[in-house]
Amino acid sequence: MSLTLSKLSKRYIGPDGSAVPVIDIDELRVSDGEQVALIGSSGSGKTTLLHLIAGILTPDHGQILFGSGAQQVDLAQLSEPQRDIFRGRHMGYVFQTHHLLSGFTAMENVLLGMSFTGRSADRKWARHLLEEVGLSDRLHYRPEKLSVGQQQRVAVARALANRPMLVLADEPTGALDAKNAQQVLDLIRNLCREINASLLLVSHDLAIARQLPRVLELSEVNRAASVIPANAVAEV
Amino acid sequence: MNPFEMVAKQMRQRALSTWLTLLSVMLGVALMVAILIVRREGNALFGQTDYGYDVLVGVKGSPLQLTLNTVYHIDKSPGNIRYQVYQDLAHSRVYRPYVKLAVPICVGDSYKGLRIVGTTPTMFGYQDDGTRADENHRFEYRPGRSFEVANGAMFNPNKFEALIGSDVTKLAGLKLGDTFQATHGMPAPTETPDIHKEVWKVVGVLKQTHTSNDRVLFIPLVSFYTIFEHGEGEIDREMIRRGQNPATRAKPANEEEARHYQLRPDGTIDLQLPIEDREVSAVLVRSRGDGGFMGQRLVYDLNLLPDVMAVNPASVMREFFNTFLDSSAKVLLLIAMLVTIVAAASIMTTIYNSVSARRREIAILRALGATRKRILGLICLEAALVGLFGGLLGFLIGHLLGAAGSIYMQQLVGEGMNWMAVGLEEWIYLAAVVLLAVLAGLVPGLKAYRTPVAASLVAT
Numbered sequence: 001m002s003l004t005l006s007k008l009s010k011r012y013i014g015p016d017g018s019a020v021p022v023i024d025i026d027e028l029r030v031s032d033g034e035q036v037a038l039i040g041s042s043g044s045g046k047t048t049l050l051h052l053i054a055g056i057l058t059p060d061h062g063q064i065l066f067g068s069g070a071q072q073v074d075l076a077q078l079s080e081p082q083r084d085i086f087r088g089r090h091m092g093y094v095f096q097t098h099h100l101l102s103g104f105t106a107m108e109n110v111l112l113g114m115s116f117t118g119r120s121a122d123r124k125w126a127r128h129l130l131e132e133v134g135l136s137d138r139l140h141y142r143p144e145k146l147s148v149g150q151q152q153r154v155a156v157a158r159a160l161a162n163r164p165m166l167v168l169a170d171e172p173t174g175a176l177d178a179k180n181a182q183q184v185l186d187l188i189r190n191l192c193r194e195i196n197a198s199l200l201l202v203s204h205d206l207a208i209a210r211q212l213p214r215v216l217e218l219s220e221v222n223r224a225a226s227v228i229p230a231n232a233v234a235e236v
Numbered sequence: 237m238n239p240f241e242m243v244a245k246q247m248r249q250r251a252l253s254t255w256l257t258l259l260s261v262m263l264g265v266a267l268m269v270a271i272l273i274v275r276r277e278g279n280a281l282f283g284q285t286d287y288g289y290d291v292l293v294g295v296k297g298s299p300l301q302l303t304l305n306t307v308y309h310i311d312k313s314p315g316n317i318r319y320q321v322y323q324d325l326a327h328s329r330v331y332r333p334y335v336k337l338a339v340p341i342c343v344g345d346s347y348k349g350l351r352i353v354g355t356t357p358t359m360f361g362y363q364d365d366g367t368r369a370d371e372n373h374r375f376e377y378r379p380g381r382s383f384e385v386a387n388g389a390m391f392n393p394n395k396f397e398a399l400i401g402s403d404v405t406k407l408a409g410l411k412l413g414d415t416f417q418a419t420h421g422m423p424a425p426t427e428t429p430d431i432h433k434e435v436w437k438v439v440g441v442l443k444q445t446h447t448s449n450d451r452v453l454f455i456p457l458v459s460f461y462t463i464f465e466h467g468e469g470e471i472d473r474e475m476i477r478r479g480q481n482p483a484t485r486a487k488p489a490n491e492e493e494a495r496h497y498q499l500r501p502d503g504t505i506d507l508q509l510p511i512e513d514r515e516v517s518a519v520l521v522r523s524r525g526d527g528g529f530m531g532q533r534l535v536y537d538l539n540l541l542p543d544v545m546a547v548n549p550a551s552v553m554r555e556f557f558n559t560f561l562d563s564s565a566k567v568l569l570l571i572a573m574l575v576t577i578v579a580a581a582s583i584m585t586t587i588y589n590s591v592s593a594r595r596r597e598i599a600i601l602r603a604l605g606a607t608r609k610r611i612l613g614l615i616c617l618e619a620a621l622v623g624l625f626g627g628l629l630g631f632l633i634g635h636l637l638g639a640a641g642s643i644y645m646q647q648l649v650g651e652g653m654n655w656m657a658v659g660l661e662e663w664i665y666l667a668a669v670v671l672l673a674v675l676a677g678l679v680p681g682l683k684a685y686r687t688p689v690a691a692s693l694v695a696t
Contacts, residue, residue: 051690056603081607088605095693099600103249108237115237116605158604 001067001090001165003030003053003198008062010045010052022048023059028216030166035189035199037209040218046202049218050168053200054091055083066090066165088116092159092197094188096171099155100143106130106154107139113161122161129157132194133187149180153187160191167192169201173208185211243618250590257579257586258626264579265630265669266637268572272662273638275565277653279557281645288376289337290531291521292549293321293538299547300556306341306518307549309351309448310648313343317544318474319514325521334534336524339375340516342460345418345432348408352418352453354460359383359520360399360442362390375522377447388412388440391456394504398436399454402444407451414438416453418463432463447651457516461509462497471513521546576669580676583622587615588680591687598684599692612681619677620670627669631662 010023022045030036040046051057053064055075064075066086075083087093092113100109110126130139133153135146143151152172159167169188173181185201185208192199201212209215247254287307294302295315304311325331325338342354357364360383361374374382391397404410415437420430436455444450472482496509523531531548538546591598598611606614638655646652 048690051693054603056689056693081609084602084605084607087603093603095603099596099603099693101597101600103245108245111237112242112601113604115242116601116607116610121237 001071001198002032002034003166003200004028004063004065005053006063006065008052008059008064010048010057010059023052025049025062030198030200032165033193033196033198034214035192035212036201037212037215038200038202038218039204039206039209039215040202042204044218046218047170050093050170050200050202053166054093054168055080055087084116085118089118089162090165092162092164092167094152094155094159094167094169094172096174100151100158102143105140105142106135106146106157109143109154110158110161113158117162119162125163126157126161129160129191130154132191133157149176149183152176152180152184156184156187156191159188160195160197163195164197166198166200169199171202171204173203173205181205181208239614239617240621243614243621246590246594246614247618247621253586253590254622257582257622258629260582261576261579261623261626261669261673262630262633264572264575265627265666266633267575267630268569268665269631269634269662270637270641271565271568271572272659272665273634273653273655273657274641275562275569276657276659276661277638277642277655278561278565281651281653286379287549288378288381289339289520289522290548290550291523291534291538291546293317293325293519293521293544293546294517296543296545299545299552302518302545302547303549303552303556305343306520307448307553308651309343309353309452313517316342316515316517317519319511319516321541321544322516322519323511325519331534334523334530334537335521337373337375337522339520340457341518341520342457342515343517345420345460345463346422347410347416347418347453349422350404350408350451350453351422352455352460354455354457356457357390357393359454360385360390364393366390366392375520377445377449381445383445383449384443385440386443388438391439391454392504393456394458395456396434396436396459396462396503396505397439397456399440399442400438401442401450401452401454403450404453405441408453410438410453412438412441418455420463434459434462456505458505458507461507461514462495462505471509474513576672579626580623580669580672583619583673584676584679587619587622587677588683591615591680591684594684595687595692598687599689602687602689603693608685611687612678612685615681615684616674616677619673619681623670623673623676626673627666630669631666 005025005028007027008023008025009021011019011021014020038046038049048057052059053075055078059076062076066073066075073086075086078086101112104112107126107130110129111121111123114121114126127139130136133156135150135153135157138146138150143154146154152175156172159169167188172188173184176184188199188201189212199212201209203209292302292306294306295317297314301311301314305313319340322338322340325335337358339355339359343351345352357366358369359375361369363369376382385399386402391399398416400410410416415435417435418432420432423429436459442449471485475482475485496507498506498508500506521534523534525531535546535548538544601611602608635655638653642652642655
């Protein structure tokens with residue numbers, strides 16, 4: 001299922017009451033199964049954009065369109081509970097810090113990702129995912145017993161628990177060393193390919209971003225023109 | 237993963253605070269349940285109306301003291317009435333239309349802290365000649381329930397023989413064939429006991445009645461009068477009644493001289509204490525007409541007599557229950573309700589604090605697709621589970637407290653409480669506790685409901 005952002009804008013109200021524009025995008029399209037890296041300096045609105053796409057935040061204007069034709073859904077038009085359910089069913093989210101629930105084992109954290117879809121938990125798939133991320137011998141370990149890299153791999157497995165159409169990854173390698181970062185990136189990409197999910201990965205690390213087929217930069221000064229092709233980034 | 241698993245894991249993660257909250261709920265519920273049990277069973281025990289007799293006759297004074305002393309064998313005897321009153325009730329034509337059965341009792345002595353009661357075979361469904369009374373004239377300690385001899389035989393009304401209650405064997409170590417001597421009064425442990433020289437032999441053990449009578453040693457009324465102090469005291473009191481000074485009476489030089497009985501060769505007692513000098517502590521009367529008009533008329537008439545008081549034990553105990561036990565129970569219920577509310581506040585505070593500390597986790601759940609209502613539901617479920625498990629634990633502890641109270645009552649009045657019975661009010665209270673817990677959970681639940689997801693995710 002493709003993602004199309006159209007005339008999307010979001011502003012925050014500053015402490016002095018003035019409106020601070022954060023997102024102002026004419027159009028951005030991520031095709032079905034496409035893997036896209038989003039780069040930008042700190043404060044450029046990368047995380048805000050992911051939150052808008054996930055339906056955690058709502059835009060001031062514009063459309064967030066999933067799919068096409070009669071099946072197309074504009075997330076911006078849905079109520080909050082509808083957005084929550086849509087997110088749970090069709091999107092996976094990987095945070096910069098793993099954000100696992102500490103009282104739950106690796107397996108339970110993955111199962112937790114399946115708990116809000118209205119469908120029964122698929123333990124077999126959860127186990128498969130954990131095996132894919134190399135944690136078949138750590139299924140019943142709690143987060144505090146896992147290394148940071150292992151915790152992030154559990155988070156990747158959890159993001160893919162519901163076979164999402166779109167995986168949003170917010171600096172998923174930001175807290176990892178180079179070796180672990182590469183492993184986690186490969187895992188996300190491979191698993192997204194396995195289930196034909198689109199991937200929108202935010203990173204400030206060009207070395208990571210360049211490994212994806214398309215790289216977009218979110219510019220702080222001119223958001224309307226900020227979405228640029230990967231080769232342009234390469235030229236920057 | 238179902239909501240129960242999720243909540244259980246969250247609770248386990250905060251085991252200490254969860255247990256402390258459970259404990260506070262448990263204490264509140266235990267207190268309330270124990271009070272409800274005591275109130276209900278106290279009502280059944282003291283507020284009962286199903287005595288096998290409907291009139292107690294004793295000396296003028298406190299109706300409650302007379303009833304407690306006669307029915308439950310607690311408190312001191314309020315005094316004695318003339319034996320003639322008993323004789324009139326049992327045999328006179330004046331009272332025959334009203335009285336179906338009259339049983340005298342004499343109290344004042346004990347054995348190893350257990351009460352000795354002097355009475356006639358009528359109490360046990362026998363006539364003085366040892367034959368069984370017909371069914372219509374058998375004394376009943378509860379409607380339809382008469383004393384029965386489990387082991388041995390009925391005492392001879394003219395011998396130093398005794399029937400003992402079922403608990404006496406265990407409490408005083410007496411068994412069939414054993415002998416004992418009576419102690420005057422009920423001396424405190426620090427007092428030197430005055431032990432009478434007469435010796436009674438246990439000839440029968442009664443079946444358990446689950447009443448205070450199980451802890452009593454019954455001896456023939458005649459044998460009760462043989463005790464030196466009893467005879468002397470009764471003569472003195474009779475002189476006072478006649479307006480004479482007992483100090484002017486020539487006192488016997490020694491006990492032998494003062495003996496008011498002789499033992500016949502067959503071991504029976506030849507009592508020489510004149511009838512007018514005899515007294516009884518109380519008379520238990522079963523009126524004709526099942527405690528209706530005849531009983532009331534009898535009470536009215538007897539109360540016109542000087543020195544004599546007649547009461548309906550059921551009315552006295554009902555009044556006692558309403559004015560003392562029930563009022564006390566109401567105050568305690570109020571306290572228990574306050575404790576329950578404090579426990580609910582404890583649930584609210586604990587979960588509220590945990591919600592504050594779990595903003596990140598709540599935001600993660602939201603990011604994973606949990607709606608605000610779902611989060612609110614999880615928090616309320618947690619509160620409900622704390623209420624439910626704390627309530628169930630309290631329910632259990634409350635009944636154990638009831639069991640302890642039952643043992644105490646058993647020792648005090650010989651009758652325990654049905655502490656295992658669960659009343660409707662307990663179920664209603666338990667449901668109310670869970671509801672209160674859910675309401676308490678709403679406050680932190682609404683805080684969780686309003687958790688800003690984006691800010692909480694970014695902040696961490």
